[in-house]
Amino acid sequence: MKNLFIVVLFIIIPFAGLCQNLSPKYEFRGVWIATVENIDWPSKPGLPVTEQREEIIDILDMHQKNGMNAIILQIRPASDAFYQSDLEPWSKYLTGYPGRSPNPFYDPLEFWIDECHKHGMEFHAWLNPYRVAQNYEDPLAGNHIAFEHPNWILKYGERLYFDPGLPETRNFVTKVVTDIVSRYDVDAIHFDDYFYPYPLQEEFPDTASFKKYNRAWPDKYKADWRRENIDILIRQLSTSIKKTKPWVKFGISPFGVWRNKSDDPKGSDTRAGATNFDHLYANVIKWQEKGWIDYLLPQLYWQIGHSSVDFELLANWWKNHSYDREMYIGHGVYKIDPESNIKEWTMPDELPKQIETLRAIPEIGGSAFYSSKHFNRDLLGLQDSLQNRINNTPAIIPPMPWINNIIPSSPEKFRKSGKKIKWKVIETNEGKNKPVKFVIYMNEDGKDSNPQQLFSICLDEKFKFKRINKKRKKYEVRITALDRLNNESKPTNPVIIKL
Template identity: 65%
Template structure:
């Protein structure tokens, strides 16, 4: 029996070819299978919820030990660039609007730098540039912006080497200042208690921000390393730089070391380029309630505050960071660290700054011993939880490579439902709350629409992207309804493709976004037949 189901009425170019696959025509034999199929679609359609117009949708691209990119050391320049564009195209199709790219995994660089050597994960040899030469970070930024996606440069501030015998370049800062380096477990780290290490990390960040057109600096959960059996070896630095702290208060001293670094980084970023955001992605638990009445009702084995010496909510309160992206890599209903409980705990600690949530697609597995991770609706349910919490405005997913595999239909859930409409990255009014100028002129020629803009007086106000709205003539247009967003583009023109067999009239409107996602007044419509 043939069953044709058309669930999509939103006007989109190539609507039928894109949105109705693979579900447009379903062939099943037997009434029972047909009824099950109808039931599936009715359930799916009923679960479809309105999408927010403004939402952060990011994916981490890890480079350390070649987790996501490059797929292995020593790839040719052409192969590396091909992998970049393939990754970006994949995530653009999934509805993502930001990439969090690891550009400094171990005091090395995925960009040209006079401060640190080229990463070994590029060519196989630390200090060796790509050949033929190109600058990977610059390439990532250009290609991300071309697709209307932000590029957040992800750095690990203190990690120096994944193994103590990793061959370091002769130019590495570790040879110039061996007193800055400590071995803990099987890794090498900068000692955060030494003032010069904080200054050096700040120099590195300032250098990147000043030379590259990136959108944000991003740090993850690695401050002081996760605790091992032995104590972190900072006895010497404590004796030299304790600032009056007593030995029994070494935890407070370590937290203040990280506080100082975070504030220095934010000050440096904002002085250099005030529109560049600063975000932190901490471990998912600040403190357990057993250790602090302000903590979450969880029983995490490690916490930001007590083990990583990262007092993340203080940074939110002080306005030292622009967004917090806790890694909630647990399932809904976990008995010790429940996703929903933690999402609601973090929403109460946004303090007027942006709050997003990190998810774990890497845990989805049909053969997982944890039942919930074998169910295809675990991550969709997490997205729905977040969309019911006004203080949380988006998600990020760890990590890119898992989207190439079997995520039990999660990719289709994003494309066909949760991320089917493009989303504007939420604005940050504490950085800039002035909308840019609206478009100066809008012209239609056949199926093509072009527009002009007014000259901007500053970098903060210049046109950065354009939101294309479309609706059928006679349909009531609503500016806050994400269903009317056709696309978000960089160019000043768009050519529409045929939507219907019989042409209908549509209205097209355009607005301007600045670098921080402030939106201009929406233009008056032009009409065209598609």
Template identity: 45%
Template sequence: MNRLLCFAFLVIVNGFVSQNTLARQIPQEMRGVWVSTVFNIDWPTRAGLDAAAQQAEAIAILDQAKSLGLNTVFLQVRPSGDAIYPSALVPWSRFLSGRQGQPPQASFDPLQFWIEQAHRRGLELHAWINPFRATTGLNDHLDSLHAMLQRPDWVVQYGNRFYFDPGLPEVRQHLLEVVAELITRYDIDGLHIDDYFYPYPVWGTEFPDTLSFRKFGTGNPATRNDWRRDNINTVIRSIHNLLQQEKPWIKFGVSPFGVWRNRSTDPAGSDTRAGIESYDHLFADVLLWERNGWVDYVIPQLYWDMRDNRAGFQVLLDWWDQNIQNRHLYIGHAVYKIDTVNHIWGSPSEIPNQIRAIQRLNRPTGSVFFSQRHFNRTDLLGLADTLSRSLYRLPALAPNMPWIDNTPPPPVLNLQYHKGEVSWEVVTGQNPFNEARRFIVHLEPVSRRAKAHGHIWFITGETRIKLPRRPLLSRARFHLSVMPVDRNSNVGAVNTLYRIYY
């Protein structure tokens, strides 16, 4: 009996030690992909597909993300004053059904489907919104629910599109109501805004906000440009406050244009000569948002190559690394630029070298790729294989954000293994911060035969998984461990079954 008690004690101690070891072995790195719905860039591949076809395409994208070693999907849910989900405030997007205001199919909620399927695979789903684009052209057919028809005074024409004027308090309040509806109804992991704050400049044409500036531009902002930045600051701060009030576990981030300011414009800027500057042309004061804690992550779109003499990738990476100090920094990559003819973007090492440069940073970081459909190409110069077999061979969690929460979830219960199937139960009734949302499954080789196969890792959102079938002659002894992971990538204590035969 004493021998049994001693053995049990050793098992517990070994399990406790391996928990810390295992948690350290799983990297925390953003590995994301943008999925664009505007113009059917990524999903759905064309308007008018029935629900079954849209679901099949979504599943294929999520399975592909999983196979590449990614952990986060940034899904565009508001392309142009509309939505890919049923809303009382904005119409259905035409990129689903082919006609704005028309649902893709009765009782089908595309966003809910994406969230459920992403979570089953252990992936995060961040809802990506375009805040101020009202239309994609001058002659778009608009549904009667669209805010441009409800309130034409909110909208201005600029270039070949219509935009909501960020200088109008009613516009900003409407956007806040849209966000409130979105986060209240859906269990999203993050809320994401891209680089379109004020629109990219139409050269020689001023954004037509003279009337709103005259009405609301008096006061502290010294110039119209300062006032425009203050309008966007108000939006970012208001969304942050809303999230803190309603669902403080939702991560909030932005992906600005990759150059904040050139050094020739501002001594604090980067050593670049870009024609666009996010601060001056899109009126995005990203450094202020990060410094004030209004955003949780920043993803500058560094869509240049390593050798670009106007805005080199490494120069910009170093600048953003030095200037984003309080929140997480991820980097956007231009997968769409890969071109077998181009002497720079035709190099198989360009984007892998960018990723390696990011991984060398001494901080929580990672990569996001624009956009998903390019991973379907056959001329990606081996990028997909490089990710899945090398750079992202080991699965990773999205980085923990300690300012949100750092308390791990309780361990799983009733861990079982039977004929290749692993199952467990979770502790229910937890604080939303500490709910187990995904699980790390680890098979540690014990026998000599098992060690020849190495460690095996899975990340899943389900509580029952079927392990891949193995040939009978290659089966061996492993320790099987499961660790729960909460919304914020806090890893809970391990539960282990010793010496299973798999």
């Protein structure tokens, strides 16, 4: 196996890996990093390259300390690129001017992916499919596709969008995604809630594309035609992603309400002003049920007990629509504020209670936090709670057996030398079953081992322990291997170490 320098993915406090109040063994723990308008990174357009890289490392160090295992980075906020592309121009949010490359040159996407993997985190590449510009008066790069195909572009409110009704725009978005998957070592492709835009007072101006490409839908069923446009895109993307790299996941993070029960008996008992199905034309649970996507991550950015869109009620509604795929939940950490006029967001226990609520629902496999920059401020002690209680042991992102359920071979030649352990991997493991991480389990000698009791996760084929007790004790240590889809090998036989 390719040598990697030792990286201990989680700093374990004394006895954290051996305590009784363990966090789950399998759990998605993600963070969104938005680049549009420089929300999270880089801190400003045109930031020097050295500072961009420093910010990346600082962000990853912070989230690693908080126990996170996935980064969701926005790499295409508005038909632009945070990576080297022949299809779309460099983003103005990166360099300060649309189409301008970093100077000195580097590929931010490649750097993010490498550093995420070194930190033991998955990298989910977040794209917005149809947004072209935040403001129609904003200059576009001279090589932007909008100049070559102006008929693809629609103005709605102050923004510009690709017309979702055109096969050409669907094919272009698919080409962009396929290019990323083929050239970069991403773990997942991720879309959020933006398909058709949130409605304004004016009608979305797609009359021409409906007339030309209505596929025999009558005028009164135009909403169904719009939903079918997005269905076609999602199915097309799913096919292309899996054909290019079968192990790359495809996830969607929709708005938190599919439909209100007042509009559909299958909907949630909520009173949301907008919904995925009726306003964004995104029938997200259909995509999950059809197996076109690998996970849903609905954005439940409301508090427990909200009168119209209650967090707990919605979590229990979404759990019934996992359809044997993964279901995660999004938290709105940006709402935590001691000065908030909503009492729950002034309380230190609101987010911990939300996480505890989700952990009690077997169909929900984890959560993600919007957004990264808020972890740099006072979140009423949330960071301490994550480090010392909520995420006090590392977690494995849940495997996806419908993609691949073959377990990798167990590590071999497992041995100790003082406080160090070493092992080897079988070189016949290739592709998606090749071990990429290793799980360390530890229990006191003579006591039963607990397969839920992770001590640490590491990248290299060696690990050095720190002393745990003033009075040394004997511990049994076992190792397993994880492939890139988190299928876990059988454990090695134990070695005994005094710590």
